[in-house]
Amino acid sequence: MSRPVRAAPPPPPVRKGQVQAFEAIANYKAQRDCELSFDEGDLLFIVDRSDPTWWLATLEDRKVSNKNAKFPIIDAARRGNLDLLEECLAAGVSVNALDKSGSSSLHAASQGGHLHCILRLLKEPKLEIDLQNKLGDTPLHCAAYRGHSEVVQLLLKHGANTSIVNRDNYTPRNLAKKGTVVSLLDESSQTSGRKSSGFDDKDYGANDSEDSDEQIN
Template sequence: MEDSAHERDLVVGWLLHSVLKLHGTTDFSSRRYFSSWYFLFFGENGILKNVKDNTIQSKLRNERIDHVFFVSCLSGQVKVFRALYTFEPRTPDELYFEEGDIIYITDMSDTNWWKGTSKGRTGLIPSNYVAEQAESIDNPLHEAAKRGNLSWLRECLDNRVGVNGLDKAGSTALYWACHGGHKDIVEMLFTQPNIELNQQNKLGDTALHAAAWKGYADIVQLLLAKGARTDLRNNEKKLALDMATNAACASLLKKKQGTDAVRTLSNAEDYLDDEDSD
């Protein structure tokens, strides 16, 4: 029993670490995090309450739940799949979908039946069907942005796929929309109130770096009007201006930097005037 309890503590620690990391922190100093998530896993109605002799990893595996998927859903992230076969519902609560349909999984609190949406319809899907007969789509919003697929992008947003999610390169969907010159995609992403304009990827590049480098002056203009920063340098210490490949992009960036410099100087002078008046 001691070994089982020890293993339980180790695995719940791993789960907590994974969930908190997805929330942007790995700070365990607050007992509030530990107690709330531990109760979710092992409380009176906890997901893993009845796990005793078997390891928790085995429990997840036996239930055909991928641990990354498990953590993603617990943290409120939507997981996206493409159906490999048609699913015929047996009850009105179940979701009908056909081969090739995109399925958005939004709730897997029940290990046997998950809640999903496809083509505007919402219903229940057997969890083992998703695990065995559906293809996971990683970073669907990024894929839509890369391809310039506006209808798919809109569908992802309607189904609450995170707008600021990062792919393996550390890039956002906005970065790829700017990189590909897809103005309509950029404009659609700008309708999201929490859109992050200045996220730097693993190379240190922002969406503005990408647009300037690819020479899309219209997108550079959109980003600047939205408030994108011009003072961020990538890993090679280059500003977006340094990356500009045509005169139109360079001109827009120089003008913006000049305006920002004047504003900064004006603010400094106002501050000094206030100090003198004191």
């Protein structure tokens, strides 16, 4: 007597922060019924990675399997693409997702000087503002080195630690070259026990600074 065929169990529920977003880097035409065609640049949200060689993702409410992709959330923050950043966060992508250098979206936005992206990221309750990448740099190190004084001020307002040292034993103050950034960091260090400056987020503009992918040394 043959055994009845049991249906495969449904994939585990996807919780916010567990979803990973990938951007397709090439066009793909479905070869089988279980596959789906997609185009380069399509955004795929991975919902099941139980098989390490074949992932299940959602694509505009459709299902698609794919493994040739890259993370878009950090690129979005680096280039000031708020719409894509919002899309990733709304889909449940972790705000603390890391790239190969160990940098997060807050690192990328701080390095690029994209205040509007930083303001959005700061709304996420699980954001790690002092996360260190593989070089030991925090987002405050990135902003200080780039001379983004408004970003430095905003990060300090939200409690960024000025005393963290990177692998070269540098604090954000050691990396700062711009006078206004130096002053902000010095003042923050001197008044660390006092109440914050009282600025509201609305006081900060959203003008992008020069965007660059240069690595901090």
